[in-house]
Amino acid sequence: MPDTPRPYRIAPRYLANADADDSEALQPLLDADWARSQDQEGNTFVTAPDLRARLAHLPGSDGRVLWKAGAGPDAFAPPEWLVTFDNQTPPEVVADFTTALADTYTHGPDAYLNRNDRTVGVDTCLQLLAEGWSLDPATPFLTYRSPDRLVRLHVRDTPLRHEAETAGDTERWLFEVGPPGQVWYATASSRLPEHLLQALTTAVTDPSPVQRNMRRIDLDHLPHQATATPSVPTSLEAARIRAATSRSTSSPSSRQPAPAALPAPIGASTAVTPRRSPP
Template structure:
């Protein structure tokens, strides 16, 4: 990470592609879809925050000091062993985690309304095609050189992919891995799903990776080793290089951008409540209207995770 030695490093920028944006320090985006579920703060343990469905069958754990920052599970009931597990490491953008938590919130609400067990316990489909469809629809292609018994779909820039491992047996084996970035502790994002994870939940997570919308980060949050792989666009317009001392009146576009940025800061520093979700919705509407009037605007999705060590899993 950059040494924070000047204000330029704290400038907010839009980062694209999103899957290479890394962490911005908190997990707000990942928790936002389930902000209305019970929160359990466990400051003394490795799991610092546990958010559960009302019946505790779904559990989303935040391990703020670990390499595997997120651990998400679903079980038949509150006391059963997990049917499946998904983990996200410290480099994974929380926006990607939100793809899974959004799908889980929808599945749980649907199950409660219909008085059924819920799709989050249905298990994977026999074919891998639907699992990767959001990626192939976005132009990702199959790697012909993948190992026998595996399927790998690679992004057009070769900097992200999904690996489906059909070898081995057992419900707790690692069957699917979403990855992004070059190998390395601070550069490789990894999301791992065990064998019985429902296909539509993996697909929902993958769909976020396929989304072309950028995300907001501060410049110092971008690892130096990633700078040549991403596009950074300042959120706020800078003064001209020729006359940096010139002060100008803010335009309506500047005002809208400032309002969005302030809303993001407030949301990042306060617990998620129903009011926070209304702020997020308002920000999304503002971003949409801003895009209509200018080519560069703040996207609707913003995020937050943390850091910790481990060796890279893949050598790609």
């Protein structure tokens, strides 16, 4: 029997692969009447009506960064803050952040720009500690680890050049997610407003399951800490089961093969100690 894709629910979602519909991350901004454009390389740019805030989806560019979001005081000014997601980030994570950005935009520039020109994050870090995260003294940064040890938040507590941050050469906040060898990254610069940093943190760490159409061979490449549970049968599988049941009912004496059993859930939640340091 061919190894055809079928739907599975993958939990936690931050261990799901990035193979899903990227348009989900663009839609909250498009629904808020942001303008969409595209270049010849297939990159998509979504811009707020006042031209101050923007999102870029960059599948046609070199490098690992797939998503960039930022905002500035006017259409021609460099961004005041920058948030990035790499090409292995589950798009549901990006969608949660763009949903928060679209909502924040409706409250005006004071909501989506850091008018005080200050480093934020104290409230966010205190909240993580209250939720059972721990500080790791073995890194050169302030590193917060989630209870399952699969999400690390590295905070650079040294002075950073604003121009270097907005160019993507360095970052104040670095999320490192996944076990060694299967890590994805999200970053944020110093002047990201606190409530957007909190929204980013919530998006990255949300354990809710997500659906992926996967083959058995794909399941083998999931982190072993992830759990994959079969979703409802496909319409074709359901039709085959109904046909087999009908034949069995109408001809009790005939021996019909039983429908194939659904694959059992795989994976179990275990803790690992990451071995890599942030770039």
